[in-house]
Amino acid sequence: MIVFLLLGHLTGFCFCLSFHINQTPADALHREGEEARFFCSHAQAEFRVMLWYQRSPGDDALKLIGYGYGQFLNDSVEEPFKKNFLLGGDLNEKEKKGYLSIRGLKALEHTAEYICAVREAHYLKDPQDVCIIVVWMQLSSSMFAAVVYLSVLTHSALSVSILQSVDLLSPPGASVALECQMGPGLSMSSFTILWYRQNRPGAPIQLLLTEYEQTKDHFRASIDGPKNNFTLQIHDLSEDDSSIYFCAARHRGTNRNSLVGFCKRDLAVCSGSYQAYFGEGTRLTVLEAGINVTAPTRVKVLSPSEKECSSGKKTLVCVASGFYPDHVSVSWMINEKTVSKGVATDSAATRYGTSYRITSRLTVSSEEWTSDNKFVCSVSFFNGTTTTYHNDSITGEAKKSPSGTELSRDKYLRVTQSAKLSYIIFIVKSCIYGAFIWFVAWKLQSSREKRRK
The missing domain is CATH 2.60.40.10 (Immunoglobulins)
Incomplete structure (x- = not known):
């Protein structure tokens, strides 16, 4: 839903016909050093002045980045923004189109809300005698935020990370608080934060509640935007509350009413064209009565x-x-x-x-x-x-021959050489012995022949 903010002269009244202004993308997430580009367009002929504003987190003031009157010139960007910001587009055609480009993104400087505003091209003596239309997006029935929120990651290799509190042990009947925070360089204002629970490892995870649901049974969620903290409180604990609790962040452009599936790969899941990221999980165990905490014996x-x-x-x-x-x-x-x-x-x-x-x-x-x-x-x-x-x-056990049959190579060579030598000696001895027996037999035969004669 698009609504319009009308600004007029302090002593008079300026009436502006409402019309549709498109600003895309709705939100943006980039790494440091990259370029972000936002587009703004409308079809109202008289409104040939386009202005871009920045509002930093925690600051209610709008800072003028620059503006174009019919066209964008080299001096369209205000001095504090000239280093990284560039304005462009064509405001003379029937459909007015403009864009804001931010180059060399830095987390601390450029994470902010960016607002496109347009006004009529009038030459007035009093600069307050203008009617400015600023585009806003309605996020809920009671809260308005700027159309574009840009989050810049603090390092080119950094990914979206969710930080959770350590595991907890608690007696039954007590209350605990599970903490969740976005990683460095990220703001919860550009994400929808959710809590899931998994009853045991490997079991399906179930959506518990979101930041838009304050209370569910004995679970209560609270979010502290300035501190970037999302807390899940569980009161009157019972053994059924023993689970692994996951905090997840989903890009705010995703349908809030849709459930996000769970993906084990890097704990990220896809929902439509947006991605949700899970923390490592906080394991809560509600201790059984009569059993003491005991380390491995x-x-x-x-x-x-x-x-x-x-x-x-x-x-x-x-x-x-x-x-x-x-x-x-x-x-x-x-x-x-x-x-x-x-x-x-x-x-x-x-x-x-x-x-x-x-x-x-x-x-x-x-x-x-x-x-x-x-x-x-x-x-x-x-x-x-x-x-x-x-x-x-x-x-580990050193190599050995438990049966006495396994030999090393050197020992094997020594044994075979000894066997060869023994065999040669045996052959020689056999030959000598055979020759000796032949000689004895020959002598005996010679003696018998002499006695016969």
Whole structure:
């Protein structure tokens, strides 16, 4: 919906016929160093003067950027804006068209609301005797904001990020507050902020409420624009409130009544032509009565099984047990260096009675296992205030011949050489022995022939 603001002489009255003014885009999001361009047009012949204003966050004053009278000239931009701002367009045609270009964007200087205004081309003795029409967009029945809001990211490699408070543990019946903030260089005024909940890892997430909904059951949302903060308060906690709570920001141009799906890839989802971004999530656990917060009582690393298939791979298993609640994570190190390749950890801890257990597996090559490497399993546990670490380690086995049949190359060469030499000696001895037997037999035969004669 488009409405018009009419400004007239202080002592008189200026009546202006209303008409439609188009200003696009509705909102804009850019990185530092890029160029932003906004367009303004209308079809009212008498209104050949177009003005552009800037209103910075937290400032009610409108600052004139520049204006064009029939056309835009080199001096159309006011002195404070000449470095980065450029005005252009054609105001002499039937359809008046103009644009505002901002080059070399900077987050602190250029994140603001930009307003297009038009007025009639009259030559008046008193400059207040003009009728100016400023375009505004109605966002709700009680709030108006400028047509264009530009957000500039603070670094060319920076993406939209959502910051959330750390995990929480709370007894039943208490109240907690979950905080959400936009990342550096971003303002909540150009986004719609929402809260979602996920009952368990891997389960679908559900829309809880938005910034336009103040209260839902025992959930209450409040937004503090100047502090860039969106808070979710949960009163009279029960075990059913144990969930992962996600704060999400969606570009304000998206239909507020549409639900945003959840996408695991970089926690971003698409809704129409706009994107919504999720924070990492705040995990809230409402403690069960009668069960104390307990760190892992046992962490054990198990060596690879001797029956493991000879595929050149060995699997180490880490088992952590005896902890409550299940606010744990598992990581692996080889020789004090963190590794992620070959790591597979349970998606969630398993409940056993009043405690939990979780397992993690690390698959390495046979060479890594038989090279005297040190393998460490580290389990981090959050007790509600601090994170503690619980480790166990195992050292790889050096190559050996448990059955006595596996030989090294050098030893094999020595054994074969010895065998060859032994065989030669055996042949020589056999020949000598054979010659000796032949000689003895010949002597005996000679003696018998002499006695016969």
